Amino acid sequence: MNKRSFTITGFVLFFLCLPDSLPAAAQYKPAAPSELGHPVAIVLMAVITGLLIAIAILGSAVLSSMDIYRERVKNGQRKTIVPIVLLVAGLLSSNSLLAQDETPVQQTVVHNIVSGLSDTSLYLMLSVVSLEILIIFSLLYTLRVLLGIERKKKMAVPGKRVVHWFERLNKTKTLDAASEVEEDMGHEYDGIRELNNPTPPWWRWSFYCxxxxxxVYIWRFQIAHSAPSQLEELAIAEADAKEAKEEYLKNAANNIDENNVTLLTAADDIAGGQKLFSTSCAPCHGAQGQGVVGPNLTDDYWLHGGQVKAVFTTIKYGVPEKGMKSWKDDFSPKQLAMLTSYIKSIHGSNPPDPKEPQGALEKE
Structure with a gap:
């Protein structure tokens, strides 16, 4: 294989290595097909396609410049440096992406950076764009080396003003007294003259964009309705917040103990406590809490304290020496709180045939 064939082969292999990363990209397909219609995904895919076209054009230019490079450089060793570097870079980029196959796919995040587009798809497309930009810069640098283009320092010419980069960006120029006459628009008011001062190009292009x-916004939100409106997004956010709140309260209900228990006043909680009392506590304390074997729970006398935390502690740990079992293994913390709240709700109900007072008097 001659040096020219080896050089061209190096560039060809560099570009052939890029499709090897497709299996890794397949691992990060969006969960729902609708993600392909997301505006951000459409823009990123258009950018990716445009960069691929630019890479193809630059790659063709690099291959065409090999003849110029061979004529300019006679050292045969330097002829193979660039394609070898590109070949290694292509292999490394391919292997780094293929290595992602061995990494477990993370679970879907509830709150995505872009609503309607998974973080995995967003990061994947941004990574592809970054890789393509890196390849374009590498090809531009390679093309400059092959063609022997060197950066020339601008020398100040006597009598010629050096244009500042900010003026080039805005296409403006500093005017003196003589040049102001040329740029005068002929309008004057209160001693202020209007000069020809066009809008900067970056401002115009921003306006066009x-x-x-x-x-695109009017079509998507007002005509096609392919994206949720602000009210619909608010409803979705409220639904997600409600679901998250219910999940939090569900988990928080199991964190109740004798130190943070509070009196529950909701009708459902009281009804749930009454059901638990009827099936588990009524045989000892009576159906209405009037007391049978156990003490009366409706009067002002308490054996182990009548405050909410004290009642919760008594139910949770029991009083084994007096025959009351611990209910912490039978009921959840929320159920213990419901049972405590029901017992407090029947205080002062004065049921028939109450048992005599037991314990210390505690007035609420």
């Missing part, structure tokens, strides 16, 4: 964005 905003017009395009406005058309």
């Amino acid at each position: 905003s017009i395009v964005f406005a058309f």
